[in-house]
Amino acid sequence: MLQLQVIRENKEEIIKALSKRNLDASSLLDNILQLDEKRRAVQTQLDAALAELNSLSKEIGMLFKTGKAQEANLLKEKTGTLKEDSKKLGEDLNTTAEELQALLYQIPNIPHISVPAGSTEDDNEEVFKEGNIPTLSGDALPHWELAKKYDIIDFELGVKIAGAGFPVYKGKGARLQRALISYFLDKNTEAGYKEIQVPHLVNEASGYGTGQLPDKEGQMYHVGADDLYLIPTAEVPVTNIFRNEIVNQKDFPICLTGYTPCFRREAGSYGAHVRGLNRLHQFDKVEIVRVEHPSKSYEALNGMVEHVKEILRDLKLPYRIIRLCGGDLGFTAALTYDFEVFSTAQDRWLEISSVSNFETYQANRLKLRFKDEHGKSQLAHTLNGSSLALPRVLAGILENYQTPEGIKIPEVLIPYTGFNMIN
RNA sequence: GGAGAAAUGGCAGAGUGGUCGAAUGCGGCAGUCUUGAAAACUGUUGAGGGUCACACCUCCGGGGGUUCGAAUCCCUCUUUCUCCGCCA
16 A cells, blocks of 8 residues: 555556556546545644643533632533534544545555566566476476376365365375475575465455455455355465554564465456366465565565575576566555576466565555664565465476476475475 | 453553553663673653644554443453363
8 A cells, every 4th residue: 555645645647557457546546645635634623622622521510620610511501512513523423434445445556666567478678597498209288187196186075175266286295295285385484584384365455455355356255154265375364463563673683484385266257267276176295475665665576586586596497587568467466576487398387486575565564564673663574475276386397307207206205205206 | 152350552461431552561773881791770761644844643452332522331352261062
């Protein structure tokens, strides 16, 4: 959420920046500024009424204390209309503030200066590419065929138990997945991220804190009886650790990593591109989250990008990094780098990580602040990234590491799997 | 699930209708002293709105009510603790 004060002072710049998202925010911002002005005017009136009421009350108290009950009772009568007024003003203030809030929730984050203009993923900018794309024999299979061939992932069984998009991992498939999780967590821990385990269901306030609500309401599974949401990413519970917190500046950088399953309804996305592990309702992910001083957040973002690179180098997977264009950029992000692994057998790139800086957008919703050197509280910056999303890494490994004899296991994973071949 | 108790500032903990945004202790910050540190002493130290700056307003778990006046009384929700039951 953008800060009102920033909107007040930079309306034109914001409109211009948001046009990169193909959004014309001018009338929205005008409405906001108008409501903001109204809100402050009503607040001023209410404050004045309350101030008078307060001083009358004090006076009455004094009069009673000194035994002048008659005078006190006279004053009492004067409070009636003041109370009525302040009640009305209070109601007016509440509705105005709510309307204002609802509008503020509709504005996405301002794209970073480096974000390219554009409307679809075709306008994203490739910024880095590394790794060798293996040449596979002609009978190379996509991962869903390999999964069947070696009996390591059972999609049909998942359908029986839950539905499409809930695969069952079996035997060496399950073990490989667990190995990846452990490896990622170890790698992140070595890089200074503190491992934590968090709830997999979150309340509404948390959903608003990181911006999934109200923007992506329909994308999350909702448990109606308890009014909780299944997390679509660990970002939500992990970042919400800091909701309503004022952290110590000395604690920066705050670096956390956590493994969670992720649940996404993925309403409306069906078709050939979602076969196999490509798009699931439930999948595993290891996430890294950082809370940073505003002056350090882009340095931190680059650090996170380098970290994910290193993991992919370790796994010897061919990948590229793209900078998302304005049209593809997530609602809450200022700048996002996506990592994509080339899946040889499918002949396409699969997104396996998304690393973003949210600047103060989430922090403003979360009320996540820190005390600066002058003792003033300021909004912190939040960042996060996947390191990594499991299914597509798994797909990439299965497809790129397949041989006529079976699927080889990347060397760094062998200590975790205990085997070096799926056959 | 049943019965009871509680929720106050970073933490601990007072405060049962008026001058309480809130005693006191610890912690934090600044200073004095010291070669330096510790100790001791002194001062300072919640958040938000509002203002050029003041004034002023709001907040004692959330919401509502009583009252001229609520941290304090009432209702309700949530959470925590104790006991009982059940249970991975």
